[in-house]
Amino acid sequence: xxxxxxxxxxxxxxxxxxxxxxxxxxxxxxxxxxxxxxxxxxxxxxxxxxxxxxxxxxxxxxxxxxxxxxxxxxxxxxxxxxxxxxxxxxxxxxxxxxxxxxxxxxxxxxxxxxxxxxxxxxxxxxxxxxxxxxxxxxxxxxxxxxxxxxxxxxxxxxxxxxxxxxxxxxxxxxxxxxxxxxxxxxxxxxxxxxxxxxxxxxxxxxxxxxxxxxxxxxxxxxxxxxxxxxxxxxxxxxxxxxxxxxxxxxxxxxxxxxxxxxxxxxxxxxxxxxxxxxxxxxxxxxxxxxxxxxxxxxxxxxxxxxxxxxxxxxxxxxxxxxxxxxxxxxxxxxxxxxxxxxxxxxxxxxxxxxxxxxxxxxxxxxxxxxxxxxxxxxxxxxxx
Amino acid sequence: xxxxxxxxxxxxxxxxxxxxxxxxxxxxxxxxxxxxxxxxxxxxxxxxxxxxxxxxxxxxxxxxxxxxxxxxxxxxxxxxxxxxxxxxxxxxxxxxxxxxxxxxxxxxxxxxxxxxxxxxxxxxxxxxxxxxxxxxxxxxxxxxxxxxxxxxxxxxxxxxxxxxxxxxxxxxxxxxxxxxxxxxxxxxxxxxxxxxxxxxxxxxxxxxxxxxxxxxxxxxxxxxxxxxxxx
Numbered sequence: 001x002x003x004x005x006x007x008x009x010x011x012x013x014x015x016x017x018x019x020x021x022x023x024x025x026x027x028x029x030x031x032x033x034x035x036x037x038x039x040x041x042x043x044x045x046x047x048x049x050x051x052x053x054x055x056x057x058x059x060x061x062x063x064x065x066x067x068x069x070x071x072x073x074x075x076x077x078x079x080x081x082x083x084x085x086x087x088x089x090x091x092x093x094x095x096x097x098x099x100x101x102x103x104x105x106x107x108x109x110x111x112x113x114x115x116x117x118x119x120x121x122x123x124x125x126x127x128x129x130x131x132x133x134x135x136x137x138x139x140x141x142x143x144x145x146x147x148x149x150x151x152x153x154x155x156x157x158x159x160x161x162x163x164x165x166x167x168x169x170x171x172x173x174x175x176x177x178x179x180x181x182x183x184x185x186x187x188x189x190x191x192x193x194x195x196x197x198x199x200x201x202x203x204x205x206x207x208x209x210x211x212x213x214x215x216x217x218x219x220x221x222x223x224x225x226x227x228x229x230x231x232x233x234x235x236x237x238x239x240x241x242x243x244x245x246x247x248x249x250x251x252x253x254x255x256x257x258x259x260x261x262x263x264x265x266x267x268x269x270x271x272x273x274x275x276x277x278x279x280x281x282x283x284x285x286x287x288x289x290x291x292x293x294x295x296x297x298x299x300x301x302x303x304x305x306x307x308x309x310x311x312x313x314x315x316x317x318x319x320x321x322x323x324x325x326x327x328x329x330x331x332x333x334x335x336x337x338x339x340x341x342x343x344x345x346x347x348x349x350x351x352x353x354x355x356x357x358x359x360x361x362x363x364x365x366x367x368x369x370x371x372x373x374x375x376x377x378x379x380x381x382x383x384x
Numbered sequence: 385x386x387x388x389x390x391x392x393x394x395x396x397x398x399x400x401x402x403x404x405x406x407x408x409x410x411x412x413x414x415x416x417x418x419x420x421x422x423x424x425x426x427x428x429x430x431x432x433x434x435x436x437x438x439x440x441x442x443x444x445x446x447x448x449x450x451x452x453x454x455x456x457x458x459x460x461x462x463x464x465x466x467x468x469x470x471x472x473x474x475x476x477x478x479x480x481x482x483x484x485x486x487x488x489x490x491x492x493x494x495x496x497x498x499x500x501x502x503x504x505x506x507x508x509x510x511x512x513x514x515x516x517x518x519x520x521x522x523x524x525x526x527x528x529x530x531x532x533x534x535x536x537x538x539x540x541x542x543x544x545x546x547x548x549x550x551x552x553x554x555x556x557x558x559x560x561x562x563x564x565x566x567x568x569x570x571x572x573x574x575x576x577x578x579x580x581x582x583x584x585x586x587x588x589x590x591x592x593x594x595x596x597x598x599x600x601x602x603x604x605x606x607x608x609x610x611x612x613x614x615x
Contacts, residue, residue, distance in 0.1 A: 001497065004486075011485050290481045293442060295470025295498045295546070297463075378442040381481070 001300070005307040012280070016312060019276040023316020023357055024323060026262075026269030030353045031324025033258040035343035040254060042344050044247050047185040048240070050119055055225045056238040057085070057211035067207040070199075072235060076211055079231045081219040086113045087208025089198045093143070093191055095160040095169065104143050106157060106191045108198025108208075116214060118180070118187065126151030126178030133194050137174040142188040144179040145336055151176055157191065161203045172201060189340070213237075266356060269316060270364040277309050277368035288372045289380020298373040305369035306362055313361015317354050324353075387454065388415035389549050389581050390439065395448035397434055397604075408434040409445070410604040416550070416583065421576035423584045423592035426601035432585040433554060435601070439583070440473050440552050441465045453549045470499045474543030478555035480535040482527040488514060488538045489523040495545040513541035517571070533564035540571060550581040557591055569594050 009016050057076055059068040068087065076085040089108035109117055111129035129138055137155060149155055154173040161168055174193060182188060199205060215224045225239035238246070281288070288301055328343040335342050397409040409431045416422060424432045437443040439450050441457055450458045452472045460468050474495075475481075482491045492510035501509070514523045517537040527535050536556060543551050553572065557565035569591055576582050576596070584595060592598050593612070600608040 004494075007485055286481065287483055290477075290483070291494070291498070292466065293440065293469060293475050294495045294542070295466045297466045297498070300498055376442075378437055381442070381477070 001303060002307070005304055005311060008280075008304075009308055009311055015276055015280075019272050019312050020316045020319060022272030023266075023269040023313055023360060024319035026266030026360065027317045027320025027353050027357050028324040028327070029265035029320075030262040030356060031321055031345060031349065032328060032343070033262040034349045034352065035324070035328045035345045037255045037258045038346050038349050039342060039344035041251060042184060042346075043186065044251060046183060047187070048244055048247065050121070050183065050185050050187065051117075051212065052240045052244075053214065053221070054240065055213040055215065055221055055228065056243060057213055057228060057232070057235050058238065060234045060236050068210065068235070070206045070208050072232060073208070073211045075232045076213050076228055076235075079213075079224070079228050081216050081224045081227065082213050083216045084113075084116060084214040085211055086110055086116070087195065087211045088117075089195060089202065089204060089207070090209040091159070091198070091202050093157065095158055104140075104146070104189045104191060105186070106193060106198065108193055108195040108202075110195045114192075117212070121183055121187065122181045123178045124181045126176070128178055129192065129194055133177070133197075135172060135174045135197060136177045136193070138178040138180060138192040139176055140180055140188040140190040140192075141182040142336070142340060143191055144176075146340075149176050149179070151178055155191070157193075157201070159202045170201070211235075266360055270360040273309055273312055273316075273361055273364035274368065276312070277305065277365045278371075280308070281305060281368045281372040284372075285375065285380050288375055289377045289382075292375070292377035293381065301373040302369045305372050306365045309361045309365020309369070310358055311361070313357045313359070313364075314354075316361070317357025320357065321350060321353050388451075389418045389420075389453060390416035390583075391449075391451040392439070393449045393451075395435070395438060395450065396446050397431075397438065397443070398446045407604050409438070412448070412604075412606055414599065414606065414609060416581060418581055419576055419579045420597060421573060421582050421584075421595050422597035422599060423586055423595040424599045424601060425586060425589070425592045426607070428587075430601040431604040432601055434604075436552050436554055436583070436585050439550070440475060441469055466498070470495075470546055472549045474546070474548035474551040476536070476539050476543050476551060476553035476556045478558040480527070480532075480539045480559070482535055482538055482542075484527050487524050487526055488519060488530065488534075488541075491527070491538055492542045492545055495542050499546050501546075509545060510541070513544055514538070517541045531564070532560045533567060536560060536564070536568055537571065540568070540575075544575070544580070550583060551575070553582065553584045555586055556584060557586065557588055562590075565591065 057072070070087050073085045073087045076082055086109070091106045093104035093106050111131050111133060114128045124141065129136060139149060144150070147155060153176045155176055156171050156173050158169050158171045161170065180187060195208070199207070213228060215221050222239050222241060225237040229235065229237050291301060325345055328345055332341050332343055393413050395409055395412040396407070399406045399408055412435065424435065426432050434443070438445050438458070441460060445458055448458070449456050455468070457468050457472070483494065486494065489510050492513055493506045496506040496509060511523065514520060517540060519534060519537055522530060522534055530538065557568055560568065565588070572582050572584070573594060584591065586592055596612055598610045598612060599606055
């Protein structure tokens, strides 16, 4: 029966082509939007997994607004159950533009805390920062690619300082001593410099943006997080679980928006299949009547019409995946040169897109097929 | 004496045209023996085609029964009807009703697909039938490439594909010229000589005159049932 299905599809080339194109557009949207959602999920997952064992300590009045004195790190460290605590200073690499997607970030960190902060992240070249390093930096892979920098090169970093009512921009060259391997996390967009240099360069005195507290082995991070809040004044903590929940909440909204747009596009594609199949069934009313007179069962007609719809769905799905995959590949390549990556076409996404396209074809073909199968052979044969 | 291959008992069909009942068939009864070649004639609206639809399970009677090969087909459920149509009945239509995208061979093959006959056997049977119809050289042609007579011969081959108990032909010569008509009637006659039961509905007296039995219908009833002697 497959040969008849195939023949019916190929007999009406233009119509089949337009329908397949409709589905392909829908699946194209699924790949592009889904790819974006997948990339964000992966980045957050990898970033969290790198720092999942640590509790974040922020100033009480807000994430970025308040000042957190470095001495707070010592107070945090004194809380029973805390193995280590150290401050990080964070600032946008380009103070003039704060990009929404993956803006590069300067991170000031004490060099001896590197193993704790980056875990087993390896360098693709050079070395990590060591105690006593001055205006030296270790770059994330995306930053190095964006600015085409290697170990030994100089990198200019700007800082903006408020003085009375005006702001003055300072610029300073940092020597790149190392470049990290790709981690798929926020650290790819990181410019790591020694904490004391960062505090001086950004005129932040003894303050840090936040503190990371490392719990002792076998200590429950949730409990410890609460204990730190009780023992240290004017701070609030985010346990790994709280952080994960908060990020997941914002990711859900983002995922919903992207997936809704993709599903909408795909449904429009599905309607085009339904329209084509309804026209096709209507045109072939007499043919179906004849088949029934020849002894075709309802399931034969259903198989034939739904098979056509499903094949158009698969063809559209494959075209959409190839088109979407190609766009994502070239966009990623282009964006990588700008220091960011926006899409991840994962095997899971490919399977979802393909299954979705088949379902779309089959579901859109369901009603036309039902109409064809339920036709009275007598009426169908009389149909003109 | 052999049992009849088709028995029609008190068959009636009433349609509602708005609120007005139209009696298309009124209490029709008769038997058809195996190998009979009979025609049903009568003016338009006399109930010939309605009657054919009842035997072919394309429509259900209001009352009465049809038996084919001893099976009461009028009691068949919707799920049984396709099997009975496949196994017992072969249709030949006025407009040939071949599928335009399929070749002659594939059109004949299609009838056997629904009967789940294996591909090799389907092909063998289709070639055999088309050769019998004198279409060996034309079997890979599509309907649009065949003459009316050739198309109707393909339709007859298709009707015979599943070895039906009876072939029901609805105005099979209605669309062809007289020469082709004669050839088709000869063909059907030859099949009946070989034991195939054939029932033709026709307007054409030249066709009915060459069948062995003529049932004349008028206003949904059998007006006369005549055996033609000496054919």
